[in-house]
Amino acid sequence: MARRVLQISPATWAGGIALALVLALSFGSLAAVALRAEGDTGLGPADWAAIRFTLVQALLSAAISVALAVPVGRALARRRFAGRQVLITLLGAPFILPVIVAVLGLIAVFGRGGILSQALGLMGFEPISIYGFHGVVLAHVFFNLPLATRLILQGWLDIPSERFRLAASLGFGTRDVARVLERPMLRQVLPGAFLVIFLLCLTSFAVALTLGGGPRATTVELAIYQSFRFDFDLGRAALLALVQFALGAAAALVALRVALPTGIGAGLDRPMTRWDAASGWLRVQDAALIALATLFLVVPLAMIAINGAAALPSLPASVGWAALRSLAVALGSAALTLLLALSIAALVVRRGSKLAEAIGTLTIAASPLVIGTGLFVILFPLIRPERVALEVTVLVNAAMSLPFALRALVPALTAVEADFGRLADELGLTGTSRLRRLWLPRLRRPLGFSAGLAAALSMGDLGVIAVFASPDGGTLPLQIYRLMAAYRMGDAAGAALLLLALSLALFWVFDRGGRLDADA
Template sequence: MAAIETVSGADAALRRRMGVAAAGLVLGFCLLPLALLPVLTGIPMASPVALLADPYLRGVVGFTLWQAFLSTLLAVALGVPLALALDRLRFPGRGLLLRLFFLPQALPVLVGALGIVTVFGRNGVVAEALVLAGLPHPSIYGLPGILVAHVFFNMPLVARLVLGGLSGVPAESWKLAGQMSLSRWATFRIVELPVLRRTLGPAAGLVFMLCATSFTLVLVLGGGPGATTLEVAIYQSLRYDFDPARAVALSVLQVGLVALILLPSLGWGSADDAGFGLARASRRFDRPSRAGRLFDIGLTACAVAFLLAPLLAILWSGLRADLGRIVLDPAFQDAAVRSLSIALLASALGLFLSTGLALAASATRGGGRLFLALSGSLVLVVPPIVVGAGWFLTLRAFGDVARFAPAIVVAGNAILVVPYATRILSPELAAVSRRHGRLARGLGLSGFARLRHVEWPALRRPLALAGAFGMAVSLGDLGVVALFGNSDLVTLPYLLLQRMGSYRSTDAEGIALLLALLCLGLILLAERGLGGRRTPI
């Protein structure tokens, strides 16, 4: 309600129109090809229900949901205690540690998968340690590898979202808990548990959708038909079997399943309760016991070791490659230039759409706000591989698909940026509206003047972070380019996948390191240089 009262009628109407336009572009790009397919191509639509009569496809659907459930359960079960431990602990370098927890989301999925294989694979450090201990080593491929990879990427996400909620606890609550000398359990029950009730629903829903729509990790670590998800089945239907009707029906089935999960999760909490950035440290006055502090330190150390191991493995194996030869390779140079061009365009377009949705959400409530939230999260319901399959089949009616490939890859990556960018921008817009909205309205600031003097100073750093994060996500994406990639459209992840497929593992490790450094460098540049300092109104 506060956001509505602090935005003038004219500004609110303009922002709503911007949001409707942005939502229309997102909805059109994601849903239009699936709607046009029967008309343009004449492809008969196979019934998703009929497909479920196939025992293999029933197994694919069951495995998709089962691995997503287990991944979410593990990520939440490990991420929540980790967030509570980090909120209790105070030590030099805490901010750097929280930035480490941001890295898995900025790291290309294919690079992270390669690092996990290096650590937990047959020749990895974990395997050697188990052999020395006389214990059997389970295969990293199949369900175990998928679970390990999903925990690596999503446990830090859960921890950060919960930390964001804990950072919003009023200082008076911590003071009162300290004055009353509440025990660890009492502090958890009275102060921390209400935050978990607000944040865990959206966090678990987000992680479940990310795991249910996971493509690259399952493609690399799936290990065969027994560990295949719907997205990989869609990719196989087009790339190997070329069965368009089956691919479309699987796409509809995938969208329906994920939508059934997304819609209930929207009522579990607000995304504003937990921002996507780094949480500020709460000033706590409780006195943890020695045993409790040792538990928190041990848990944090284990989590840091788990996250650092694949990152260090990528660094170590990449440095052993001939990086000079790889950088001078024309194939690498062409892929790098193409990837950076696509990432720059996709990030700019994604920021444009996200800013429109975030500004509209700050001036909307009720059903309109729910519509904007659904539009911003649509790529979680209609994942890139489904969107790419729809456009791949639709554009075949107009000739050679390769002609349209660059534009579709840019647009697909831009849509991929939107959920993350809106989660970075929306809390900042809500906060600046609460702080300065009434004053701006009293001073008669509206239109461009309000954006310049009120929103822009607060959004400079979040926009820089969202833009760099969007470029990193686009640089590492394999979803759309996996379908549209060809000899004339090779990005760095596609080149990395080719090197892995041709068993040129040394080159693959070098490319993985260079791609990881490029993505992480973008994030550091945004945090240190591009964001500037916030200036009050």
């Protein structure tokens, strides 16, 4: 045992440093804001209403996203069809789009003048209204259903194909497979997926405001923004950010407690065949599910493409430069995400520390506005903030992507260590050679997925860059907003299409890189 502790100390160190960085970013920035507060403030009835609304919409959005993702993920896991890979890549798209772009895409389909309302009009029905509580939830499901599907699909793909072979030879039907293999897997994967989406919806701001139909849809993040911009009440901003953290932490505690490891064990990475799902009825059911999910996700994206295509060839040069800056930020942030996530995952798995995982997950509950302002307060006395705009953006984006990377990496690394850990110990495989020979090869798929997600997420992010950027140093999302503010909606649509294409390409390259050998 003593030998084992000695062996893992470098991993522990790296994990400890990564955690300290994450804590400093989320709570350090919050403290920096709180320390600048003048006078004391409490929370008013409007704040409590915002907290209630935030909680309810986040719970509902997460529950619906996850509930829908289970059948879609199962259908994708047990079917092979032309275009499946493209579809799985496209699943990443809504999630990584800047909010305004995605919302305009949704409105083009579900809005009052959208194609659905037009179709209903042709048939003599009233147009539908997307605005209200249901609109907020619809948008959040649009953003997060794909992510939930990807996380859950990963769970299915991690069940070794030998188990399904054994199930088939034992004459298992669909129900038996569900009971013995799928439900234990879901018990492990679902709480984490639910948590991540709950936390994402917790900090939602522009979506809720745009589609919520009015001030009833006030979220905590909007209340924070109001404290900064409208009232300049830093104490209230910090307090609200703390409340947001507390909600996230409570959710994290519950989710990580509910999750149970599967104990399904290792396999030989043989291609998967699903004898249990061969019946005609199941084929029809899966095909219908996949088709519906695809329509729901792809039609709004197609509308973005159609709206932007005309302006794409004639975009101003500044859009190109902004795109290059965004690419650099995305690559930097993907690399940093992997470094942080692998360090923390090692700590989580080898020390069995759920607390470490919870801390690593909490960054999404952090208010981007508070992080940005906190970093500003800290950096301002040292350096002109716009000089480090891109570096700060890389750092914050990496921290924001960390929870997703951990979701993918922790279960995978747990499995690797459970299946091969003892063998590796016997062989004396420690330190960097364990990393190179065991972890990296076995973790290619979640690593590729994490890097792709981190890069794409960073590409579309409009968080701290808005606080730090200089006039000629913005990223692509910021440039889109600048175009819109200058009435150039056509050019903005073109730039949005460019952003969509670049983000998807980045995600595809990394994700594909992680799956080169398997699952073709």
